[in-house]
Amino acid sequence: MTLNNLSPAKGSVKSQGKRVGRGQGSGKGGTATRGHKGAKSRSGYSRKIGFEGGQMPLQRRVPKFGFKNINRIEYVGINLHKLQELVDNNKVSDTITLDVLVENRLARRNELVKILGNGELSAKLNVTVHKFTATAKAAIEKVGGTAETL
Numbered sequence: 001m002t003l004n005n006l007s008p009a010k011g012s013v014k015s016q017g018k019r020v021g022r023g024q025g026s027g028k029g030g031t032a033t034r035g036h037k038g039a040k041s042r043s044g045y046s047r048k049i050g051f052e053g054g055q056m057p058l059q060r061r062v063p064k065f066g067f068k069n070i071n072r073i074e075y076v077g078i079n080l081h082k083l084q085e086l087v088d089n090n091k092v093s094d095t096i097t098l099d100v101l102v103e104n105r106l107a108r109r110n111e112l113v114k115i116l117g118n119g120e121l122s123a124k125l126n127v128t129v130h131k132f133t134a135t136a137k138a139a140i141e142k143v144g145g146t147a148e149t150l
Contacts, residue, residue: 075112075131080139081119095126
């Protein structure tokens with residue numbers, strides 16, 4: 001083995017591609033395949049996201065509307081019939097906490113939970129979550145359970 005027959009392992013080197021800007025004889029000299037003049041021909045050029053060649057960009061043409069409250073608190077709603085399903089499937093017996101809801105994939109660990117009043121509840125449950133609707137709280141207490149707020 002000598003220096004003149006050394007070569008990289010098969011598949012380790014990607015194809016070289018065209019060598020641009022290496023003189024007129026290469027056929028890729030002069031402008032180095034960048035064309036003549038304009039921003040794209042210059043070094044350091046990078047097009048901004050959404051740039052449309054000077055035309056008014058889409059995100060500026062489309063009108064803004066509505067209102068986004070930055071102080072909005074987002075709750076995950078869980079209906080009473082979902083709580084009844086947990087009881088029917090023998091996943092809970094008498095207490096429902098945030099940990100139980102996370103375990104049964106009805107909420108995530110860092111989410112705020114609100115119990116909503118849709119559906120029927122026949123089991124006596126002690127529910128401890130962040131918030132209740134008035135109808136949900138009344139339904140839980142009607143069957144003899146308790147609704148505690150975290």
